[in-house]
Amino acid sequence: MIEWFSKRLGGCIVLLLALAIFPAGVLANDNIVTREMLPGDVASGTVNISALDEENVTTSNSIEAASSFTPRFTAPTRDNAYYYENNLYYQNGYGMPNCTAYAWGRAYELLGSVPNLSKYNANQWWSYNLDNSIYAYGSTPKLGAIACWGGSECGHVAVVEAISGNKVTISESSWSGCLFDTDTYTIGSENATSVGGFQGYIYLNDFYTDTTSPTIANAQITDVDAEGFTVTCNVSDNDSGIDYVMFPTWTDANGQDDITWNKGTIDGDTAKCRILYSDHNNESGAYTVHIYAYDKAGLSSAAPIGVIVKSIDNSALKSVSASYQTQIQDIGWQDLKKNGEISGTSGQSKRLEGIKINVNNQGYDVGVAYSTHIENIGWQDYVSNGDLSGTVGQCLRLEAIKINLTGADASKFDIYYRVHAENFGWLDWAKNGEESGTAGYGYRLEAIEIQIVPHGDSVPADTTPVDVTQTFVQNV
Known part of the structure; x- marks a missing residue:
């Protein structure tokens, strides 16, 4: 007994200090408030399963068919509902570190369904199972079995995770010890392990170890x-x-x-x-x-x-293409568009307010720089490679745009672009820094297409009907 507690003292000193600082078992990292389960306490009621997990659990009390067993040698994470949100003991304020909360959650995890185990202290789990003839039981350890001890005021429960020769490894939690721990003992020495008064093993299922690789x-x-x-x-x-x-x-x-x-x-x-x-x-x-x-x-x-x-x-391995997105009146940022796709709207009378342009360069040194003409502001300074040109939240329309390629390989390509303008529709293609839009006329841009082609290639084919054949621009 002394040896068992001495073993845990060193491994759990940090948790013990935390419990001394934070009353009522408050865990500083997770801000979870729990309390010790005292004699006569009960985790009452039924399990309230969170909506997110409701579809993933079954309602049977046990699973009779044999199933593969995955051992647990590390603490469950805070988002593991078996041990926290969907745990009966946790819901009643007796969450980990408590041996009952952990063993109940581990049984839930192994079965995939709510376990039919005692709602009382650990020293009552053995008699509860026997009196109600729920699960098989015995004195021989099996994978996934609940090990029960009754040798103290509250007893102790743990879960068998591994059996190797005559050695048994259990996982556990305890109010006066660690949030999570493992221990290995020799078969037959159970009575000298934990709090003593070993009662036996509750067999949740006929688990087997997976030994077959994918x-x-x-x-x-x-x-x-x-x-x-x-x-x-x-x-x-x-x-x-x-x-x-x-x-x-x-x-x-x-x-x-x-x-x-x-x-x-x-x-x-x-x-x-x-x-x-x-x-x-x-x-x-x-x-x-x-x-x-x-x-x-x-x-x-x-x-x-x-x-x-x-x-x-x-x-x-080498290619260059454009990607771009626009900020649209009443809509906000539209999804990213690529090489020749329309960004914006047509027939909805909604202004473009901002634009971001990128070059997807595969094996080339090519970037992009662009400037927009904005209502009440005029031409903005050039920005590049995904930066915002225009405004957001100011309700100001874009009226024209200029786009250039940059980088050592820029001369190997041409960048074409055309806009859909208020009262004019689609304008002609512009390229390599030419103005496209209605600067000086005060008409809003409503959509844009951008394409990058090898230098000297012909003008991109029209993807939509062009309403006029002249680009209306006027310097201001």
Whole structure:
């Protein structure tokens, strides 16, 4: 007994100091108020399940079918509803650190449904289960079993997390000790462990340990384009289920100095990851991708061979395009638009008030600078690369715009743009710093299109009917 408490004294000194400073068990980090469960106390009522978790829990008292077991060796996080918001003891003010709150929450987590366990102190859990013939029980430890002790005023309960040979590892919480802790003891020494007075184990379910790693199949490359490619594969794990899939990727150049670990998305049994050339120095040649799948029991497996993308054309690695968004009267910032898409409105008589423009440069040194003519203000100074030109919250219309490309490779491209202006409709395309709009006329701009093309290419094709063939601009 003395040895057991001495072991925890060093590991829990920080928590004990916190309890001395904060009365009624206030945990400084989470600001959770709890109180010690005293003899005769009860966590009354039924569990109030939060709306966010209501669809994810079942209502049966126990699950008879065997299920895979994932051990817990770390404290549950504050957002884990099994131990906090949906925990009967927590809802009654007896939350962690309390052994009953933790064991009840752990049972809830293991079963996936509200456990039918005692609502009283730990020293009553054993008799409550026996008297009501709820769960099987015995003196032999099993995974996920509730270990019960009655050797003190309130007793103690813990959960079996691992069994190795004649050693048992439990997880637990206690009012006079740690928020969360683990302990390992020898089978048969239970009575000399914890508070003594060992009663036995309550078997929540016939759990088994997942020893089978996930499987990975049908790895392939799809959607190869100027920006990158997509890796897809089928992943499965019939026991504990797939947790996440990683896609480490590198090129053969310079000794894997560009390796990245990308976490994929999972939809059903398909895992997917988008690989961008820009994350690998825009290297051409061989790209190697390995796939690592991890299940919820912590087991992992790797694809048997790497996936190699051969001889990527350098020209595919280089591209330049425009992206832009506008601030619109009564609407605010519209979603981002790209190369030639319309940003703004037509037929709604709503003014553009501001604009942000970016260049998506793949393998080129190209940027963008732009200036707008604003109602009552005139031409603004040039801004660049995503900065705001115009105003927000001042109800002032944009009346004209000038856009230039910048950077060492700017001369390799032309930037075309045209605006939809009040009373005129769509104006002609302007390019490379020319004015587009109605500066001096006082008419609002309502929409804009922007495109970047290789230098010398023809004017972009019209995507909408053009109402006039002249650009109305007048310097002021």
